[in-house]
Amino acid sequence: MRDSAYAYLFSLIHSPTSKGIITMASCECIVMCPFFNDQMDGMPEIAEKLKEKYCLGSNVDCARYLIRQQFGAQAVPGDLFPNDKKAALRLIHDKLSA
Ligand code: SF4
Numbered sequence: 746m747r748d749s750a751y752a753y754l755f756s757l758i759h760s761p762t763s764k765g766i767i768t769m770a771s772c773e774c775i776v777m778c779p780f781f782n783d784q785m786d787g788m789p790e791i792a793e794k795l796k797e798k799y800c801l802g803s804n805v806d807c808a809r810y811l812i813r814q815q816f817g818a819q820a821v822p823g824d825l826f827p828n829d830k831k832a833a834l835r836l837i838h839d840k841l842s843a
Pocket residue numbers: 772773774775778779780781796799800801803804807808809810813827
Protein backbone atom coordinates (compact mmCIF):
# COMPACT_ATOMS: atom_id res chain seq x y z
CA MET A 746 0.00 0.00 0.00
CA ARG A 747 2.78 2.44 0.86
CA ASP A 748 4.53 1.96 -2.48
CA SER A 749 1.35 2.74 -4.40
CA ALA A 750 0.71 5.83 -2.26
CA TYR A 751 4.22 7.13 -2.85
CA ALA A 752 3.88 6.40 -6.55
CA TYR A 753 0.61 8.34 -6.66
CA LEU A 754 2.09 11.29 -4.78
CA PHE A 755 5.14 11.23 -7.05
CA SER A 756 2.91 11.26 -10.12
CA LEU A 757 0.96 14.22 -8.76
CA ILE A 758 4.08 16.19 -7.93
CA HIS A 759 5.79 15.50 -11.25
CA SER A 760 2.78 15.62 -13.52
CA PRO A 761 3.07 18.49 -15.98
CA THR A 762 -0.57 19.27 -15.31
CA SER A 763 -0.41 19.04 -11.53
CA LYS A 764 0.35 22.75 -11.07
CA GLY A 765 1.65 22.06 -7.58
CA ILE A 766 -1.39 20.15 -6.36
CA ILE A 767 0.53 18.81 -3.34
CA THR A 768 0.64 21.68 -0.91
CA MET A 769 1.41 22.28 2.73
CA ALA A 770 -2.31 21.84 3.29
CA SER A 771 -2.26 18.22 2.13
CA CYS A 772 -3.35 15.83 4.86
CA GLU A 773 -0.53 14.21 6.81
CA CYS A 774 -2.45 10.90 6.73
CA ILE A 775 -2.31 10.54 2.96
CA VAL A 776 0.30 7.78 2.84
CA MET A 777 -1.60 5.44 5.16
CA CYS A 778 -5.20 6.48 4.55
CA PRO A 779 -7.36 3.72 3.00
CA PHE A 780 -9.62 6.28 1.36
CA PHE A 781 -6.83 8.18 -0.33
CA ASN A 782 -5.24 4.93 -1.49
CA ASP A 783 -8.46 3.47 -2.93
CA GLN A 784 -8.47 0.63 -0.40
CA MET A 785 -12.12 0.98 0.61
CA ASP A 786 -15.06 -1.02 -0.71
CA GLY A 787 -17.60 0.93 -2.68
CA MET A 788 -15.38 3.85 -3.59
CA PRO A 789 -17.69 6.47 -5.05
CA GLU A 790 -17.18 7.77 -8.55
CA ILE A 791 -16.58 11.17 -7.05
CA ALA A 792 -13.62 9.89 -5.00
CA GLU A 793 -11.12 12.02 -6.92
CA LYS A 794 -13.15 15.14 -6.17
CA LEU A 795 -13.30 14.19 -2.49
CA LYS A 796 -9.53 13.64 -2.44
CA GLU A 797 -9.00 17.06 -3.96
CA LYS A 798 -11.33 18.72 -1.48
CA TYR A 799 -10.29 16.94 1.72
CA CYS A 800 -6.97 15.15 1.27
CA LEU A 801 -5.24 17.78 -0.82
CA GLY A 802 -7.30 20.69 0.45
CA SER A 803 -8.64 20.93 3.98
CA ASN A 804 -8.53 17.85 6.17
CA VAL A 805 -10.11 19.68 9.12
CA ASP A 806 -13.51 19.01 7.55
CA CYS A 807 -12.81 15.33 6.84
CA ALA A 808 -14.93 12.86 8.82
CA ARG A 809 -12.11 10.31 8.91
CA TYR A 810 -9.62 12.91 10.09
CA LEU A 811 -11.92 14.10 12.88
CA ILE A 812 -12.18 10.62 14.36
CA ARG A 813 -8.51 9.92 13.88
CA GLN A 814 -7.61 13.08 15.76
CA GLN A 815 -9.94 12.22 18.64
CA PHE A 816 -9.43 8.49 19.05
CA GLY A 817 -6.57 7.35 16.81
CA ALA A 818 -6.40 5.67 13.41
CA GLN A 819 -7.72 2.33 14.70
CA ALA A 820 -11.02 3.99 15.64
CA VAL A 821 -11.81 5.17 12.11
CA PRO A 822 -14.55 2.97 10.59
CA GLY A 823 -13.36 1.22 7.44
CA ASP A 824 -16.33 2.39 5.43
CA LEU A 825 -16.42 6.05 6.53
CA PHE A 826 -16.15 8.56 3.72
CA PRO A 827 -14.54 11.98 4.20
CA ASN A 828 -17.78 13.83 3.51
CA ASP A 829 -19.83 11.89 6.10
CA LYS A 830 -19.29 14.35 8.92
CA LYS A 831 -22.69 13.51 10.39
CA ALA A 832 -21.60 9.90 10.98
CA ALA A 833 -18.31 11.08 12.45
CA LEU A 834 -20.00 13.43 14.89
CA ARG A 835 -22.45 10.67 15.88
CA LEU A 836 -19.56 8.27 16.51
CA ILE A 837 -17.65 10.87 18.52
CA HIS A 838 -20.79 11.61 20.56
CA ASP A 839 -21.37 7.90 21.22
CA LYS A 840 -17.78 7.33 22.28
CA LEU A 841 -17.76 10.32 24.60
CA SER A 842 -21.13 9.31 26.08
CA ALA A 843 -20.09 5.70 26.75
S1 SF4 B 1 -9.59 10.88 3.74
FE1 SF4 B 1 -9.33 12.36 5.40
S2 SF4 B 1 -7.85 11.39 6.79
FE2 SF4 B 1 -7.70 10.33 4.81
S3 SF4 B 1 -6.04 11.41 3.72
FE3 SF4 B 1 -8.00 12.33 3.12
S4 SF4 B 1 -8.25 14.11 4.50
FE4 SF4 B 1 -6.73 12.74 5.41
